[in-house]
Amino acid sequence: MNRKITFAQAVNEAIGQAMQRDRSVICFGLGADDPKGVFGTTLGLQKQFGPERVFDTPTSENGMTGIGVGAALNGIRPVMTHQRLDFFLLAMDQLVNNAAKWHYMFGGNGNVPITIRLILGRGWGQGPTHSQNLQSWFAHIPGLKVVAPASAADAKGLLLASIFDNNPVVFLEQRWLHNMEGEVPEQFYTTPLGEAQLLQSGADITIVSHSFMSVEAVRAANILKSHGIHCDVIDLRTLAPLDWNTISTSVQKTGRLMALDTSHSFCSYAAEIVARASEQHYTKFKAAPRRIALPDVPAPTSMALTKNFYPSAREICEAALQMVGKSVKIDAKLFETGSPHDVPGPWFKGPF
């Protein structure tokens, strides 16, 4: 059995091993060398690899992204870090107009092997501009790869694959996953981009998920199993390119599709999954496909308002029961996590 480390430690280990392996890998971002090391993900890297390769930056999201793009065009592999995705919105020009298109619009003359780590907040009053999940924006842009791991092992393997990919990769880290532990091999390894993972197998419902919603999906699937409902739980891991085959095969088997999303429902990633499955497998459906996503309102701050904002295992179970036409009463205790709804666990004491 492998040793257990947290998601954040796995990210840290991946960057360290990439830098060890290849001198062209550099790591920068606001706070990259600060005492907290971006939630522990960059701790110790500057000491090990020096200030030329690991450095703090000016508060210039767009400029620094473009600088990363320029360095990448000349053989450097930058790993860029943002403590919240929301700040990175200032850099959409460099991401969308340059990083995503360079290889295509110059007919293959130049490529941009940059990895952009974006951390997504949730809970503890993070509110409207510290907890946005904009994966559908990124996945909409041709030329970008979008990665959203749900486990520590995948965080390491997918981050290493992202760093050594020859294309721009947006790497999404849910803050609530950072402290979750998992078995992680110590050696260098890559987990291929574009391959989903089947976390559980069952013939009744296909649950397609990513990032933190995969944690809720597994909890829900376990509860459903004890009530005789068996789910395929597909953790996408990579949102672009999409592993459509795994979804398609499963939907044809179960005839029921539930797409989970960490973001708003309208024009969401889950909407794309439902649309595509509906186009291709209309005749196979035994029940209308479902999206489980956030309501189409900004993330509120008050603990009272976030209570019904984030869907969890409970909503997944309720939807599943409707889809299979069962009316079973699930004991509410099964949904309790032992923590208030606005924190990932008792370890989380804020402030961000």
Next chain:
Amino acid sequence: MNKDAVLDSSVLMQLYHRQMLVRLTEEEIAKRYPEGKMRCPVHLCTGQDAVSAAVGCALKPDDLCVSTHRSHGHYIGKGGDIKRMLAEIYGKAGGCSSGKGGSMHLVDRSVGYIGSTAIVGNTIPVGVGLGLSIKLKGSHQVSCVFFGDGAVEEGAFFEAANFAVLRGLPVLFLCENNFFSVYSPLRVRQPEGRKIHEMVRGLGLKAEDGDGNDIVEVYTKTKNAIDYIRSNSAPYFLEFYTYRWREHCGPFFDNNLGYRSEQEYLEWKERDPVELYRRRLVEQHQVDPKKLEQIDSSIMREIEAAFEFADASPFPEEGELYTQVFADSQGGVK
């Protein structure tokens, strides 16, 4: 002693050749554009030719360069392949970007021309990033970033320039001040009396200005700036005043629109960089005008051959629509 004495006669003739190549190519594009075969926007640089030619000649072939929407001159000045530039504007497979970029996305990595893009100010950080890569690799190249007076109004400029100063990166910021952002004059965009090169000194940039229609001045100042960058590990900012003759986008003239006066245009045309330099070579350097005419003729033959290449080059196969979205990632892991 005349002030060009420091320049070798081969440099003087190289400058002439390069400037004429820019001018005659742009004017031939303007002439042929109405044929409808160049089916993309073109932003011609006629009138600004001296900066393109002189900076390109001052940079070494392995120095790197990025540019803007008005980039034909920068590409030609850096030594880019004209045949492939024209084929690109014609949307052909033989184009420098395989027909996927057009006039606003030129590239010739064999001469260090990394790319030009269409969004104002957006290659400034990219050029600074090239500077960062040069420093990390410990090579002695310089990264030259071309932009206009409008781009210094973008946040991207300040962000990138700040970082270049902070880290001492080998970047030449090359600002062509042609006084207009599309049709918007400088006076509605920047406070009266401000000088761009003076303003950027506040960022810690070494900076100076110059006459962008005097090719020898541009060349000399650029050479000095590059020497400074190489020996001091620090960026440098040059602002050259110049003027685009033709419309913002397209082959025609647009003084009839009223955003600038015919009088202003004529005053700049009096200071045509090509004519000024031709006169100077003949009067100060005793160059035989016939020799210059021969150069012009040989350049025209080269340009005509390049247009023939572009016209004859095949269009991309339809399947090319779907290629090169992603770079191959085999061998990424070392």
